[in-house]
Amino acid sequence: MSSIPGDLAAFLVEAKRHTYAGMDDDATAAPLLRGSKQLEHRAAPYAYRDIYFGMGFFVGQETVSRDDRVVWSMSYSGGVRAEITDRDIFLAIYKFLRQALLDVSVEYPFRGPHLFEQAGMIYRNEVEGALDRFHGVETIARQDGVPLYAVRYSGGLLR
Known part of the structure; x- marks a missing residue:
């Protein structure tokens, strides 16, 4: 099992770039759970x-x-702030999020980089821990500091 983390981190980066970050919902498979x-x-x-x-x-x-x-898992929850109802803003936030998530690294293969700026928005990812056990928060704000989005996540190697 000691070889799993290095291989696993590289695989996670590849998988994330080939699913939501790189393809949005175009990477969708037939869901096991109705409504998912x-x-x-x-x-x-x-x-x-x-x-x-x-x-x-x-x-x-x-x-x-x-x-x-199953050897690794991560759960997450959050999203765009409830007061944001304009569809164009909503879609712009998620487009920006996917750009940030494409910058996922082998060192931190959970979500995106620590900092990513583009299109007047700032993505921040604060994470503690390593592949075996971690938790973090990712946020998106406008450059003037107005918060737009937040997600909490946690996970690790299963034993």
């Missing part, structure tokens, strides 16, 4: 699955299996 979105990526011996419910406020879980046994 399900994104999947496979590269033997690993398989990644991200299942979530909701859009403005969402709750989800990512899992990675190795040889058909």
Whole structure:
């Protein structure tokens, strides 16, 4: 099992870039749970699955299996602030989020980078821990500091 973390981190980066961050919901597979979105990526011996419910406020879980046994998981919840109802703003925030998430790294393969700025918005990701056990908060704000979005996440290696 000691070889899992290095391989797992690289696989997570690949999986995230080939699902929501890189393809939005175009990476959707047939959902196991009614009303959910399900994104999947496979590269033997690993398989990644991200299942979530909701859009403005969402709750989800990512899992990675190795040889058909789940070895890692991360749960998350949050979304765009409730007072944001303009569809164009909503879509712009999620487009920006996907750009930030494409910058995921092997060192921190959970969400996006510590800091990402573009299109008048700032993405911040505060994380504690490592691949085996971690938790964090990611936020998006306008450059003038007005908060737009927040998500909390946690997870780690299963034993």
